[in-house]
Amino acid sequence: MSYQLIDGKGIAAKIRLELKEEVDYLIQQGITPGLVVILVGNHPASESYVKGKIKASAEVGIDSQLIRLPAEITETELLARIVALNEDPSVDGILVQLPLPDHIDADRVIQTIDPKKDVDGFTPINMGNLVIGQEAFIPCTPAGIMELFKRYEIDVAGKHAVVIGRSNIVGKPISLLLQQANATVTMCHSRTRDLLKFTQQADIIIAAVGREHMLTSDYIKPGAVVIDVGINRNAEGKLVGDVKFDEVAPLTKAITPVPKGVGPMTIAMLMANTVLAAKRR
Numbered sequence: 001m002s003y004q005l006i007d008g009k010g011i012a013a014k015i016r017l018e019l020k021e022e023v024d025y026l027i028q029q030g031i032t033p034g035l036v037v038i039l040v041g042n043h044p045a046s047e048s049y050v051k052g053k054i055k056a057s058a059e060v061g062i063d064s065q066l067i068r069l070p071a072e073i074t075e076t077e078l079l080a081r082i083v084a085l086n087e088d089p090s091v092d093g094i095l096v097q098l099p100l101p102d103h104i105d106a107d108r109v110i111q112t113i114d115p116k117k118d119v120d121g122f123t124p125i126n127m128g129n130l131v132i133g134q135e136a137f138i139p140c141t142p143a144g145i146m147e148l149f150k151r152y153e154i155d156v157a158g159k160h161a162v163v164i165g166r167s168n169i170v171g172k173p174i175s176l177l178l179q180q181a182n183a184t185v186t187m188c189h190s191r192t193r194d195l196l197k198f199t200q201q202a203d204i205i206i207a208a209v210g211r212e213h214m215l216t217s218d219y220i221k222p223g224a225v226v227i228d229v230g231i232n233r234n235a236e237g238k239l240v241g242d243v244k245f246d247e248v249a250p251l252t253k254a255i256t257p258v259p260k261g262v263g264p265m266t267i268a269m270l271m272a273n274t275v276l277a278a279k280r281r
């Protein structure tokens, strides 16, 4: 069977071009969108993701700044840095790269970010507004997935979507967005019994597990749409998804690859949220 390969990388590039036009206009109005990325310590994967964010900012015309802080920084010092950025009018978006070192309470850090500058959409205010369907910054990965559905004209209304994973960053928000788009959503997770029974009924599968190649062909109903959110490093250091692509893809109607699927869309949506924050300035 032939399937559609969802080109996240290509769509993300297109979105960056669209955003650049908006940013050019904002700059003419005297508003240069500003994004600050805070990286604490040197988590190897974070280095690569942060680089992607800075590069995309430059492309779109967003004035970005990377603040590198030592792994030993105290929580109090980190919170003070965030408070200063909250008060800086040239800063539209603040992103604190996760994970943080163990001695720092990530929840407290996130709660310190001004919700108006929370371009990750991780603060309780934005999360809460998402839950009740009010205007909010939508977390970038789920926003990117919904954008892919839109651009590929994949209608989710009335479909059965099975979300595997219940994280605050992906599982919870994507399940809400799918419900708002009139899908019927089942949430599965590490304690779900007989996961197969659920996924085999799914028209749409969102795999956000974090386990290399766990989704094999036996999980799939023929003609399903499969979105792979996994970003696992295998033994050779290669980026691999949660989905065993080679055997799953031929069964699907459409599928995202890893890399070049959801990952680049996450960054594109971060750019979009930053532009939105600047417009609301």
Ligand SMILES: Nc1nc(=O)c2c([nH]1)NC[C@@H]1CN(c3ccc(C(=O)N[C@@H](CCC(=O)O)C(=O)O)cc3)C=[N+]21
Pocket (backbone or CB within 6 Å): 048, 049, 052, 095, 096, 097, 098, 099, 120, 140, 231, 239, 258, 259, 260, 261, 262, 263, 264, 266, 267
């Ligand atoms: N506060 C915060 N916000 C985040 O949005 C956030 C975070 N912390 N911590 C880590 C995760 C992960 N994440 C990715 C972003 C881009 C790619 C991406 O561009 N991936 C490329 C490949 C990149 C590579 O090869 O390293 C791809 O899939 O094609 C992946 C993962 C954002 N995250």
